[in-house]
Amino acid sequence: MSTEVEIKFVVEPQVKSQLEALLANYVIVEQAIKPLSNTYFDTTTSQFRQFDFGLRTRKSLNFAEQTIKTAGIVRGGLHQRPEYNLALEGDVPTLAAFPADIWPEGADIAQLQADLIDLFTTDFERTMWHVQLPNSAEIEVVFDQGMARSGEQSYPICEVELELVRGDIDDLFTLAQQITQLNNVRLGNVSKAKRGYQLAGLYTPKIKALTLQMPTVETASLADIFLATLTQSYTHWQHNEQQYLENQDINALVEVTAAVALIQQTLQSYVDILPEIGLKQTELVWLAEQLSAVSSASQLHQVMVNNGQLIRKFPEHKRISKELQALQTRYVDFSDIEKLFNSSRYACLMLSISQLLSQGLSGVKLDTAKVLSFANTQLQSSWQSVLDSLLSAPTLNADDYLAVQAKLQQNLLIGHCFSHYYTADRRDKFRLPWQDILQGIDDLALLQILMDVAQQQPEAIATQIKKILMRKQGSLLDALEQTRLQALTMRPYWIEE
Incomplete structure (x- = not known):
């Protein structure tokens, strides 16, 4: 052997x-x-x-x-x-x-x-x-x-x-x-x-949302958690990279960006205790920028697949649907993504992560008692940044919600890294409203894209489309405001009763 x-x-x-x-x-x-x-x-x-x-x-x-x-x-x-x-x-x-x-x-x-x-x-x-x-x-x-x-x-x-x-x-x-x-x-x-x-038709790879299987808190060190998060995120990234190249499914590309974002946030969370490693945040930032239009392309895809009823309310909706399809291609073109995934810089980044995972982290030696303390500190720091932002203001409009999207995403990603170490009921009760809010912000961003498309139409058609979109936006903002104000009253799950 x-x-x-x-x-x-x-x-x-x-x-x-x-x-x-x-x-x-x-x-x-x-x-x-x-x-x-x-x-x-x-x-x-x-x-x-x-x-x-x-x-x-x-x-x-x-x-x-x-x-x-x-x-x-x-x-x-x-x-x-x-x-x-x-x-x-x-x-x-x-x-x-x-x-x-x-x-x-x-x-x-x-x-x-x-x-x-x-x-x-x-x-x-x-x-x-x-x-x-x-x-x-x-x-x-x-x-x-x-x-x-x-x-x-x-x-x-x-x-x-x-x-x-x-x-x-x-x-x-x-x-x-x-x-x-x-x-x-x-x-x-x-x-x-x-x-x-x-x-041979005996295996069909599927596109699934990123989930983590973490070591138990009783036996895990911070190094264990760090490497488990990175390993599973990286595996998810590569799986969906392959799926996109084979099938050109925008949902696979969304999962690639989700994995990249979680790796970025994991490195940021551990920055004060990590030894010197060969993986540089600047390269992940570069890649995130290359994939920055994926979210918009995915939103357009979803509205055409799942919200055909909304589009059909538009005057000349068939012509506008074709414009939306063309816009999606401008956001994310398969040949551009294929070129990115086969570029030297991308290959070097992927290999750097692989090498880090193969080496482990012998420089991180923290006893298991500090795992929850570390997680609590990270979560509280991130939560305080949320409280100090527009998210805790008395009222928010659409532009306000779009402005805080990145901060809320970051907060939820930090929670994702350590979610396995808290009681599921309390954790999910706190997180789910904020996840709903983040989904609502994605919907606001989509409405903004449609507003921009409306601006390109003849005045009479643009006016009709804007009325439809403003009604939709108003209903969405009402639901967001109600959920947000209620979520702000909830006790964070990492703070003991």
């Missing part, structure tokens, strides 16, 4: 020549080009996927092996999985040949063998360089290009993988950072096996 430690990039074919030029600066211990054919297997009931195992055969010119990869860790583009490689005779794996202790308790090996089916194949050319770094660390770099197939379905493979042969994980990241400077590279967090399951 060996533990595979590698970093994967999804790339474009032209990256190969750039990669060759980069690696020419290093000592090449060995170089080879060979065709590879992999076949991935599971049972008719997907038992291996339920085990979180990968089972494949691999064949080349004078070579055949069978491999099982057991459950491991994927953090960003860094993959760490135990794998078992054995010689292969024939075309189908022999499960009984693998060590008995790798199987989950109660697994019926004979039945698994009888139920095996091939799911999909990958056929590609692999170019391999065995590279030695100046500090004598050794890394195997491969460029894979080919196709994956399952029945009539197929998708292209074009990847770069860096596998640590000798040295430390930091050596892997040293070379990986140089690869991020090439054009059209993106960290890959989806394995060939998972893509194959998707190709």
Whole structure:
């Protein structure tokens, strides 16, 4: 058994020549080009996927092996999985040949063998360089290009993988950072096996809201909470990045921005106790700016999907609907986002987060008794900033609510980071009204966008649309004011009774 430690990039074919030029600066211990054919297997009931195992055969010119990869860790583009490689005779794996202790308790090996089916194949050319770094660390770099197939379905493979042969994980990241400077590279967090399951129709990735599963307060340190928040936010970010690139679903991009915002807020919350780390807030600020129009594009999408009744009240609503669709594209254009996600600066940022997660935080050593104290301080400080803002004024108009949107978002994000350490009833009773207010502010922002569209219409049409929107805004403000004034009277959940 060996533990595979590698970093994967999804790339474009032209990256190969750039990669060759980069690696020419290093000592090449060995170089080879060979065709590879992999076949991935599971049972008719997907038992291996339920085990979180990968089972494949691999064949080349004078070579055949069978491999099982057991459950491991994927953090960003860094993959760490135990794998078992054995010689292969024939075309189908022999499960009984693998060590008995790798199987989950109660697994019926004979039945698994009888139920095996091939799911999909990958056929590609692999170019391999065995590279030695100046500090004598050794890394195997491969460029894979080919196709994956399952029945009539197929998708292209074009990847770069860096596998640590000798040295430390930091050596892997040293070379990986140089690869991020090439054009059209993106960290890959989806394995060939998972893509194959998707190709075979056995796995359908979904877009879900960001949720956190946190360690218990009795055993957690602040470092544990910090890393759990970052790890899960980053995983959510990468999952939805892939979903957007595959499906161009604006909801996936919304989830990317939610994850970026939570990582930004987490770093800000811990700024006074963090050791020096390689992840810079300035890069996250840059990315947030690049994605700043996503919220408006999403709001327009929602109004066209869920609020068609409102649009149909507009005179010449069919023409205006087309204008709104064009406006959504101007806010967020797929080609621009695709270019961003494949840019060197973006790849470097993603790799920096991955490296931080792989290193942990040995510089943060706080005993568990301080977790709630730290959380209480963060929450109270943020809440006081809310009380000192327009949100505590006697009355607010639409512009006032829009002005405090960012501050309320920040407050709720801080609460999200530590929400697991408070009684759910008290926590949710306090947070839900403010979440409703934030949703109401989003609706006000959408009405403002529609107001701007109305301004571009002929005067008579603009006047009619504005009347409709002003009535809608008035009703929304009444509901917001009622909810806000009631929410301000509630006792914060982090303050003891």
